Amino acid sequence: MKWSPSGNELLVSLLDQSRVVGFEPEAVSDELETLHQIDETDNNGLLIDWIGIGDLLLVSQTLPMSDEVVYSLGYIRSNEVETREAFRISVPISSPQIGIGIGNWILTADEQERGALSCLFDETLPARLEVGARARVTFTDGTPSRLRAEPGLDGAEIAQMAEGTEFSVIGGPWCADNYRWWQLELDDGAIGWSAEGDAEDYFLEPVE
Numbered sequence: 001m002k003w004s005p006s007g008n009e010l011l012v013s014l015l016d017q018s019r020v021v022g023f024e025p026e027a028v029s030d031e032l033e034t035l036h037q038i039d040e041t042d043n044n045g046l047l048i049d050w051i052g053i054g055d056l057l058l059v060s061q062t063l064p065m066s067d068e069v070v071y072s073l074g075y076i077r078s079n080e081v082e083t084r085e086a087f088r089i090s091v092p093i094s095s096p097q098i099g100i101g102i103g104n105w106i107l108t109a110d111e112q113e114r115g116a117l118s119c120l121f122d123e124t125l126p127a128r129l130e131v132g133a134r135a136r137v138t139f140t141d142g143t144p145s146r147l148r149a150e151p152g153l154d155g156a157e158i159a160q161m162a163e164g165t166e167f168s169v170i171g172g173p174w175c176a177d178n179y180r181w182w183q184l185e186l187d188d189g190a191i192g193w194s195a196e197g198d199a200e201d202y203f204l205e206p207v208e
Contacts, residue, residue, distance in 0.1 A: 004055045009076060011047060011057070020047060020057075020076065047074065047081070052107045054118045054176055059083050067091055075121040084120055111171075119175040125197045128206055129169050129182050136166040138205035145203050147192035151181035158192040166207060 002011050009020050048058040057074035059081065067090050072083035109117060129135050137145045140163045148155030151174035161167075170191070171183030179195035182204070196204045 002050060004050055005052070006055050009055065011050065020081070049105055051105065051117075053109070053114050056117065056120070057081065058086075058105055062091075073117070073120060077121070082121060115172055115174045119173055119180065122175045122180060123199050124175070124178070124180045125199065125202060127173060127180060127196065128202065129173075129196055129204060130206075131169055131171060131182075133169045134166060134207040135169055135182075135184075135204050136207055137161045137163050137203065139163065139201055139203050145194050147184065147186070147190060147194050148181075149192055151183075151193040152176035153179075155193060159186065159190050161186070161194065 003009070004011070011020050046060045048060055050056065051058050051073065055076060057076075059072045059074040061070045061072065062068075063070060068088050069091050070085055070088050072085045074081045074083045076082075144160035144162050145165075146157050147159040147161060149158055150156070151172070153176075165186070167184040167186045169182050170185050172181055172193070173196070174181045174193070179198055181193045181195050183191065183193050185191045194204060196202065
């Protein structure tokens, strides 16, 4: 058994079967009703392990009437696992035990590649920022944009940025909690992460 990086899901592996059990953080109690089983992938997909980037999973699937095993990256959304194929390998029918398991998975992606993988299932508005650009806070709805120590709503708050605050984009993107995050450096030297936007609004915009 292994918890997801966010701590919201538990991957349970027994022999040749895997299941993900999730719970709502604000509803955690001793009551069993707080737990719910998340559907596994279609066509007998096997959830192998968290890959170490956000809450992405490695998922394997043996194709019917074929010696090919498809390995995909998976993401849990609305209690279902969405997948994007990563690679395939051929496994001789006479040697079904050959394959990639938990002990074979080694993450070698650099920071930029990890960021790209974290945004694989991104559903926010198209990115308008890029590393090296100047940008500013464009929409706050009365609430300042927050600069955080890490990308994600759990990141410690470093500063609050009023509408119009300008900064340099020095890293990212990274996708978490339904936002796309960029690493920023404010003119006073403060460095942290802030959300560019969600599926409906932009909070940051490039300076023309």
